Amino acid sequence: MAKISDVAALAGVSASAVSRVLSGDPSLRVSASTRERVIAAAKELAYVPNHAARSLRTSRSRTIALVVPDVNSAVFAELASGAEDEAASRGLAIVLARAERLTDGSDWLRRMLGEARIDGVILQLPDGPSTIDLESMAVGGTRIVVINSLDSGQFSTVVLDDAAGIRTAVEHLRAAGHTEIGLVGGHQDSATGRRREASFLAVIREAGLPVRNQWITDFGYSGAEGRAAMEVIAANGAIPTALVVANLNAALGVLATASTLGLRVPTDISIVALHDVWYADATWPPITTVRMPLSQLGATAVARLMDGDPTSITHDTVSSPEPVLVVRQSTDLPRQSRK
Amino acid sequence: MAKISDVAALAGVSASAVSRVLSGDPSLRVSASTRERVIAAAKELAYVPNHAARSLRTSRSRTIALVVPDVNSAVFAELASGAEDEAASRGLAIVLARAERLTDGSDWLRRMLGEARIDGVILQLPDGPSTIDLESMAVGGTRIVVINSLDSGQFSTVVLDDAAGIRTAVEHLRAAGHTEIGLVGGHQDSATGRRREASFLAVIREAGLPVRNQWITDFGYSGAEGRAAMEVIAANGAIPTALVVANLNAALGVLATASTLGLRVPTDISIVALHDVWYADATWPPITTVRMPLSQLGATAVARLMDGDPTSITHDTVSSPEPVLVVRQSTDLPRQSRK
């Protein structure tokens, strides 16, 4: 590959001048013709600055890590797309890693940071009790943005507007006439889980609807945990006429177990889930969801990571575009209003 | 962060010695006590070599790009996991990119390569007519491994054993008594599409079963294309008693459209799809699949990219572990043998 001295030689100027012209140094006053010669020479040689050299010189890698608990998750693909687009438009590369690289005994992130290979980390904490030593990550002033999990604390955070999502789901059910509404929620030792449950309780109370503890579970967001939640709720006799499921993965488990238990959806129980995915049309019944702005979450996280003062802590909520209800066939009128 | 000269000073040796001890240079004969002092000093200072400096010196970035057409795809998550594990065990980082970064007008990959930011590329071509200028990617001896698409040509390739997968699917159907079997296949201008169709025809003919052109479609692997395929097959009057769907995404579309058209699965038609996903239990009916070794595909691609002579072209098929049939509820006896 051509290097900067090749461009300088072809243009008949110094390497310094080439660097400054190409980087758009505003303090540079060079004649228009010189500038053009430099640009033409760079183009002719298809010059691209060597990343390692620039990185060594500037101490910036222009690379960030995206660390997620589960590449399989319903939310990952859209999140990653949003982050990737924003990163690409800024000339950043995104390195992919699963959260297990962060658990005790793995020095993956420590190495990546120590090697100065990444400038920052976008981190989605796993649901449930954390096995990640967050403190030890805050080494050497590393920029960290925690997404879709924490919403306060010593790290910058970006979260979805969970309250708006939950409200959209509940209001859809209320509009259909439901008054007995349960929640299949996330772990209460994770911030999203607490946030979504608190939002749910607030909306239900505000509407003057009954809150029944046996209609509320907090097993978590996986399909298996959704199954467990449905089993527990069904075992309690008086089951609600509708469920809000705080995550689509769990909702698939809820659907499967409802079917196994002979509960017809939506005839016996209506189900609405947070997060829309492309295959929601192929579940049975096709599941009604609330589409959350995951792509924007990813993009915002990249922006927060790179913009502004690295030492300032910000806590953002992505509230635009608003959650959108996607009505499919898992929600209907409540049982008692049928005949 | 500590640098090599800090370690050298603490250990009382030269930077050269530190570099050689830490990199395990075999030609180095240093006293055991010196070696220990160096290692102890590096540990004490938590020394990690600066990646940019090493990269600049060695002209190796120890980073590879994983370029896939669709992060949303049913196959991506497992593929990425396998690649990531293999990469992490080799101290490589994986940069994520969607194939649209490669289409005309985008110079993303050219930049990444030109900047010497990546050592190689694992590339899954999009299904359908290629909009990617493969030739122009072969710049500066870049290592490229094309996966799950091409199986010959000027680039090294790694593919799944599509023939074994298709055979597993067909034999499951034959064992249930099906003789009228169709294929919902991929585009015939993509290599996987051709490979899977050819395998299907070979197995069907070998079994002495009839081949009917109207039972075979080649719309592609997306959910929407699966819908179109089911519509076309259903419109043809004599529909087969079973379908092999060459990709799970398409199978979800097939299921949805079968339901819309009033075709009961598996009572009226059995469906078996290539690729298993975690949410297959939540489709309706839960879909019978053939699990392909996608994780191994990813790992093998990383190995092929990094090992051996960069200029040699290899064409590999991942045939271990073998495709595994996962029987769920979308397959049953054929219609006529029911009563």
Next chain:
DNA sequence: CTGAAAGCGCTTACAG
């Protein structure tokens, strides 16, 4: 066997 020195390709204070 070990260390001093060169050099990878940039950017940027500094001198002219």
Next chain:
DNA sequence: CTGAAAGCGCTTACAG
């Protein structure tokens, strides 16, 4: 306003 020079932190041929 422009260029020469230093230096980012490594690795490795070379000299001793």
